[in-house]
Amino acid sequence: MLVVGSKALNYHFPDLKREVKDIDIIGTKDDIKYLINTLNPESIRDTENITTLFNIQNPNEFFNTRNVEILNADNSEALSEYIKLNDYKLENGVKYASPYILLSLKKSHIHFPIKFEKHIQDYNFLLNILKEDKLQRITKINFKETEKRVGELKTPSLKKSTMNFFGQSEGYVKYFYIHDDIHQVMSHYDRPIYEDMQVDSSSAWCEKDMWNKFSFEKKAKCVLEEAYVIALERKIIPMLNGCGELISSKKAFDWSIMRICTTLCSGWFRQFATDNYVEIVKYYNSDYVKKFLKSETDGLIKKQKHMNNI
Amino acid sequence: MMKIEKVEELYDRLDYAIDSFTNESIGRSEFNKIIEELNKNEFGIKIDANLMPENRESFNETGLVSYPYDDESSYSY
Numbered sequence: 001m002l003v004v005g006s007k008a009l010n011y012h013f014p015d016l017k018r019e020v021k022d023i024d025i026i027g028t029k030d031d032i033k034y035l036i037n038t039l040n041p042e043s044i045r046d047t048e049n050i051t052t053l054f055n056i057q058n059p060n061e062f063f064n065t066r067n068v069e070i071l072n073a074d075n076s077e078a079l080s081e082y083i084k085l086n087d088y089k090l091e092n093g094v095k096y097a098s099p100y101i102l103l104s105l106k107k108s109h110i111h112f113p114i115k116f117e118k119h120i121q122d123y124n125f126l127l128n129i130l131k132e133d134k135l136q137r138i139t140k141i142n143f144k145e146t147e148k149r150v151g152e153l154k155t156p157s158l159k160k161s162t163m164n165f166f167g168q169s170e171g172y173v174k175y176f177y178i179h180d181d182i183h184q185v186m187s188h189y190d191r192p193i194y195e196d197m198q199v200d201s202s203s204a205w206c207e208k209d210m211w212n213k214f215s216f217e218k219k220a221k222c223v224l225e226e227a228y229v230i231a232l233e234r235k236i237i238p239m240l241n242g243c244g245e246l247i248s249s250k251k252a253f254d255w256s257i258m259r260i261c262t263t264l265c266s267g268w269f270r271q272f273a274t275d276n277y278v279e280i281v282k283y284y285n286s287d288y289v290k291k292f293l294k295s296e297t298d299g300l301i302k303k304q305k306h307m308n309n310i
Numbered sequence: 311m312m313k314i315e316k317v318e319e320l321y322d323r324l325d326y327a328i329d330s331f332t333n334e335s336i337g338r339s340e341f342n343k344i345i346e347e348l349n350k351n352e353f354g355i356k357i358d359a360n361l362m363p364e365n366r367e368s369f370n371e372t373g374l375v376s377y378p379y380d381d382e383s384s385y386s387y
Contacts, residue, residue, distance in 0.1 A: 239361070242356075242358065244361070245361050245362070245363055246324075246328050246357075246359075246361045246362040246363075247328060248325050248328040248329040248332060249325050250329065251328075251329075251332060289321060289325070290318045290321065290322075293314065293317055293318055293321060294314055294318070297313070297314045297317070298314075
């Protein structure tokens with residue numbers, strides 16, 4: 001039985017003062033039986049991969065939360081490998097998984113947008129201290145197992161309304177903007193940074209070698225440019241056109257950078273964004289929507305009419 | 311004041327109202343009142359307060375995280 005999650009994080013890094021809402025354990029079926037008998041939960045939810053004990057009736061000095069989650073190592077190659085590593089700190093009979101295991105667990109889940117804000121802070125914290133994932137092989141297995149279980153992200157259906165920031169609505173005619181123009185307007189320099197990664201500007205393909213030559217700041221700004229454009233295209237412009245939910249500029253940005261780190265992008269670009277999330281968001285420009293509105297008024301962003309099939 | 315400055319100001323007030331509602335510093339009725347006030351703008355821009363989702367929990371309210379996951383769990387099991 002191995003303690004993971006915020007309880008283990010707090011054990012290794014007490015100054016972090018991470019809130020422990022529940023206790024997470026990697027355990028076998030026998031461990032699950034033992035914990036059910038010992039902790040006497042009010043109710044249990046049992047799935048193939050996780051058993052959750054709700055409202056435990058026999059809390060003690062260690063099990064002092066309402067709920068306990070046990071990740072079933074018998075049904076997971078990755079989880080059983082974490083146990084086999086014997087990489088833990090023992091205190092009062094409790095095995096706390098090493099920071100390297102905690103980082104590996106976080107890394108294998110981080111590209112799935114589940115409680116992303118919480119996990120990304122922990123992931124960046126651990127990566128900053130440990131510098132690298134020494135358990136890459138197990139991380140990959142755990143990632144594959146997670147991917148197999150979770151499946152694909154669905155896209156939303158947009159709602160209709162009468163709101164239109166860009167002039168009166170003409171029946172069902174809505175305006176849509178030229179993607180490259182939005183990119184140009186959101187550029188930190190004289191042109192979008194992604195263009196500096198392209199050998200051939202007519203192709204969307206970006207070269208990793210060219211990316212590797214960028215400074216950290218340029219890479220961070222490149223991620224930000226993508227985030228602003230995605231936030232505008234997917235959230236802000238639909239909202240201002242009256243066909244999307246109301247969302248603040250900050251939330252739209254948080255959402256778009258979460259998507260970059262999870263399911264919208266992949267490979268080295270996503271990895272850089274994920275590994276450096278906390279640093280990148282420090283460069284956030286809260287006026288990006290106003291920059292867009294001004295550029296739209298100044299005619300810097302071409303728009304085209306689109307007939308909705310409503 | 312130029313038109314763009316007024317539009318920017320209108321956007322700022324809308325953004326602040328959405329943010330305040332999202333952060334639970336104002337409730338639904340106060341939010342609706344602010345939107346009603348904003349809808350008196352000179353540009354004929356109409357904001358539909360009903361497009362503000364009730365569920366204000368981070369990210370979920372954006373409607374995109376819709377694949378099956380356990381609300382209680384930190385893990386994607």
